Amino acid sequence: MxxxxxxxxxxxxxxxxxxxxxxxxxxxxxxxxxxxxxxxxxxxxxxxxxxxxxxxxxxxxxxxxxxxxxxxxxxxxxxxxxxxxxxxxxxxxxxxxxxxxxxxxxxxxxxxxxxxxxxxxxxxxxxxxxxxxxxxxxxxxxxxxxxxxxxxxxxPTAKPAETPAxxxxxxxxxxxxxxxAHPVAAGRVSHGVTLLALLLVVAALLLPNKEAQFQAAAFTRLPVEALLLGAVLLVLPRRPRLAAAVLGGLALGVLTLLNVMDIEFNQYLGRSFNVVLDWELLDDAQSYLADTLGGTVALLAAVGVVLLVLAVLAVMVLAVVRVGDYLGRDKARSTRGLLMASVVWMTCMALDIQISGIPVASQHTVVMVKYHEQALRSTIRDERDFSRTAEADRFGQTPADELVPDLRGKDMIFTFIESYGRSAIEDPIPAPGVTKTLDTSTRALADAGFHARSGWLTSATYGGGSWLGHSTFMSGLWVDNQNRYRTVTSGDHLTLTEAFKKTGAWDTVGIMPGVQKGWPESKWYGLDKVYNAFRMGYAGPKFSWSTMPDQYALEAFQRLEHGKKRDKPLTSFVILTSSHQPWAPIPKMVGWDQLGDGSVFKPIEAAGNRPADVLTSSTRSSEEYGKSVEYSVTALTQWLERYGKDDTVLVVLGDHQPNARVSGDHASRDVPCSIVARDPKVLDKIADWGWTEGLRPDHDAPVWKMSDFRDHFLTAYGSTPHPSKR
Structure with a gap:
């Protein structure tokens, strides 16, 4: 009109x-x-x-x-x-x-x-x-x-007034x-919203993927990606500019979410998020929250994560659209601004100008995109290469009578203590209590006739993913991601427990208090029987994620399998879970004769700390972590003193270090490993390993990759290599 x-x-x-x-x-x-x-x-x-x-x-x-x-x-x-x-x-x-x-x-x-x-x-x-x-x-x-x-x-009849919607x-x-009515104030609000949108875009482009990198200098840089995005939005007409802004906002939102995932994975697992392999770990994370903080909290957390994802995507899209509209409103002015910013960026790049050691001219987003692209390529390539590696086994074709002949007649117990890492022994907060417990236990075992040798193993995982450490140690393969785990457990690569079963001279059993679902991997481990969380008769309370105290799990092991008379010795695979995060509440030792069905632990659990009381403090987490390791070591060594025999051989180690909240941002992946036996000949076989006497390894004791232990162990006890063909 x-x-x-x-x-x-x-x-x-x-x-x-x-x-x-x-x-x-x-x-x-x-x-x-x-x-x-x-x-x-x-x-x-x-x-x-x-x-x-x-x-x-x-x-x-x-x-x-x-x-x-x-x-x-x-x-x-x-x-x-x-x-x-x-x-x-x-x-x-x-x-x-x-x-x-x-x-x-x-x-x-x-x-x-x-x-x-x-x-x-x-x-x-x-x-x-x-x-x-x-x-x-x-x-x-x-x-x-x-x-x-x-x-x-x-x-004729008046209706009552209604408030319109x-x-x-x-x-x-x-x-x-x-x-x-207020043009000046409206203009200020409009400019403020535009400035906020610009700051959000720049912050997203500069967001680090590690918590340790969060510092003011990291956000005072000039990202080249912002200049490129601004140039694209500036030259496009209105409708194409709107489409490009929406797509750019979505891409920026996805990159922001990936950086957040990297932060969390680096904090808890010591590595970045793998966009191919790690999605199924999110379900494990929700299960962990449900076991630790309750199902309601886990559900609310899941809903919160979904809403957060949608909010990040929406906010980034709106921010980029807002910036694009502002650039298109006065193209001459916007062009001058972009040219000036580009000159500043090139000058800072050419002169290598830095603030607190961080270059002002940033290419952070380009680097992150390249990193994720290379990780994707590496994952695909690794899947192909590892399949061939898993088919080759140095002891894959070794005859049964040539496997571990020097351990015939021994009751073998392979035990993992959850999150038992080098930090427990050397970090200033947990170390005093843990080292005292190890030294006290070493003397108590010596009084009972047992002696130990200890060294260090570098775990394939960190902060979590215990099954990766278990499979690495038992198989002799470096299993550091979920894809490798699926590959190795679906094959026939020889595990330590399978090696003992293959001889026909041992029965095998698994004590798995942390398993609450089906566990098909037991076949690959070569276990005749598996006792999960529901098969050990426990009627006491859970201790956060841990379904039962270690003391009860060990007593159930004694009652159900180890204490029975049998025709053949027993090889056991035991997982102790009381030292699993969040380290609250922690069980306490009770009289072994008082354990019953575990009801004795109800008042102990009720009087313990709540997870929320510990998770919010790094210092508190370290303190409680140390106490949990002390408890697990005490329970295991007291069990060995009480029920160990002349033919008992215990191999005990940690599966991984605790997360960065306890072990720090630059902690190693080393865990202690000890072999304990009454028979001196058992320890004589590993005399050339250079391991430290007792349960506490020296700081400079030998360090092996965890995947090397299987072959060292089999060789030390007389196994003859017969490699399998690919």
Missing amino acids: PQHTDTRQSSGAPSDSGTPTDPAEPGAASETEEAKAADGGAPASDTEASGEAAAESTAETDEATEDTAEPAEDSTEPAKGDQTGEPAETAQTAQAAEPADTAARPDDTDEPTAEPTAEGAEATGEAAEPDNTDEAAAKPAQATEPAAETDAATQ IRPWQLRRGWRRWKG
């Missing part, structure tokens, strides 16, 4: 501040009509038409004053009243007024009517006011009494009116 264009040109031009100026006051239309009435000649019908035209023109003028970044929406809004988009009450009032005018002018011709009164002119002017709905609805009724009588006749378009109009 022509009047649309005229209205926008006259009152919608941008102001100097970049904010469109206010449209003309709606009352102007009323003043014009009153002037015509005073001259004495405008027909009433013309007055009504002019009022409607003025309302429509004013509504469209409101659209023109909207910020250029916000597309006009009134033209496509479903009308609630008349064409002006006013509420239904105004339209109905206008319709009710028409019969009154007709009654006043029965000969509805082109001849001019009598001069309207001042009251009628005032009513006409108020009807043209688009924003004052209540007054517009009331004034026409005052102009013609017959209309009022008609309304009274047709609506606030519609989104009403909020937008309210915002427009506020902008018109």
